[in-house]
Amino acid sequence: MxxxxxxxxxxxxxxxxxxxxxxxxxxxxxxxxxxxxxxxxxxxxxxxxxxxxxxxxxxxxxxxxxxxxxxxxAEAVVRRASAQLADFTHTCFMVTPYEGYVEVCEALAELTPGDHAKKSALFNSGAEAVENAVKIARAYTKRQAVVVFDHGYHGRTNLTMALTAKNMPYKHGFGPFAPEVYRVPVAYGYRWPSGPDNCGPEAAAQAIDQITKQIGPDNVAAIIIEPVLGEGGFIEPAKGFLPAVARFAKDHGIVFVADEIQSGFCRTGQWFACEDEGIVPDLITTAKGIAGGLPLSAVTGRAEIMDAAHAGGLGGTYGGNPVACAGALGAIETMREQxxxxxxxxxxxxxxxxxxxxxxxxxxxxxxxxxxxxxxxxxxxxxxxxxxxxxxxxxxxxxxxxxxxxxxxxxxxxxxxxxxxxxxxxxxxxxxxxxxxxxxxxxx
The missing domain is CATH 3.90.1150.10 (Aspartate Aminotransferase, domain 1)
Incomplete structure (x- = not known):
């Protein structure tokens, strides 16, 4: 009520x-x-x-x-966050850890696509999650290049501005941007020259051709895409596009990252939008809907990829704050129960x-x-x-x-x-x- x-x-x-x-x-x-x-x-x-x-x-x-x-x-978010506030607001998980952080990581392992062993790291914002996904992918592959897509949005930090497609208001006047970022076409069905029916396969072929010729697959650490592109206009990539790009990534040892910051946590009628075409990403970034309004984000992925970063290489003072973790557990409880x-x-x-x-x-x-x-x-x-x-x-x-x-x-x-x-x-x-x-x- x-x-x-x-x-x-x-x-x-x-x-x-x-x-x-x-x-x-x-x-x-x-x-x-x-x-x-x-x-x-x-x-x-x-x-x-x-x-x-x-x-x-x-x-x-x-x-x-x-x-x-x-x-x-939401009642469960307020209840759990209030209880945590009364116990302690912060210790820094990197100093003395606490159960809430572990519980959120366990929930993410259960809810995200795929039945492989998974681990997570928690941060504060969507941009932080995407930036850390790039760090993890580079550590795992020992490569540098990152591929993103037309109309994509990934954040406002220096690296994520480079990943973001749109100039105004996100990038204008704020350069120079981080190097080794490459942009390729996305399957925008409504505006595809030969129409939406041909868009998925044609756009995938174009994107893969550009990656192959202009970058070289063996140089690519990560391919990052929103399964539904948010700021770019709520673009659903035409059917067949995401599976083709994910297959290409797998064939070439490239880490496939689903940026589910806007589309995740029940927003599209599934826990995660990439489930619609059966995509199982190597890494998935989440934020926004994760914690009922409290600042929290996560990178979740294959355990062997997540463990590639050296000890101390991931973290941040507030990452996985205990009150935000309590809020996330309340939000997930609400999503399930309702x-x-x-x-x-x-x-x-x-x-x-x-x-x-x-x-x-x-x-x-x-x-x-x-x-x-x-x-x-x-x-x-x-x-x-x-x-x-x-x-x-x-x-x-x-x-x-x-x-x-x-x-x-x-x-x-x-x-x-x-x-x-x-x-x-x-x-x-x-x-x-x-x-x-x-x-x-x-x-x-």
Missing amino acids: SAIPQERRVVTAIPGPKSQELQARRLSAVAGGVGSVLPVFTARADGGIIEDVDGNRLIDFGSGIAVTTVGAS DLNGKAKRIEEVMKGRLSAMAEKFDVIGDIRGRGGMIAIELVKDRATKEPNAEAAGALAKACHAEGVLVLTCGTYGNVLRFLPPLVIGEDLLNEGLDVIETALAGV
């Missing part, structure tokens, strides 16, 4: 007067490079609702960018049904895609040319925000509206949010 009424309520302009006061304080104290999608200041959040300091209640279609999968104050994979599949059914009906009425919708509670619409100026319509995406988001529905944009071209509701959202709220989106589409 949620502590906050699960209903949309708009009682002031958005943002309201108290949020505007806080925004003025923020502008004088917080660095300008830290942006916000919507400057309403949160007072409480739970289930599918964010309540701001002015008393407005917004339907949450963002989940803090796929973080609050179990809700923003069958959030099942709920994600139901969200997909409702959202795709409603969005498909909208696409029949509004030509601005060029594509509907995604899985589970990770759904998007790509907006275009013309369905024939597929020219991206970033202006429509911005206008739609603004219209939804004004009516109390928090939505996010994404995509290499800035023209994708993405939906990431908490998987515990009520179906009435889900449909009400879609009603607001439909009205906004009519306005655009």
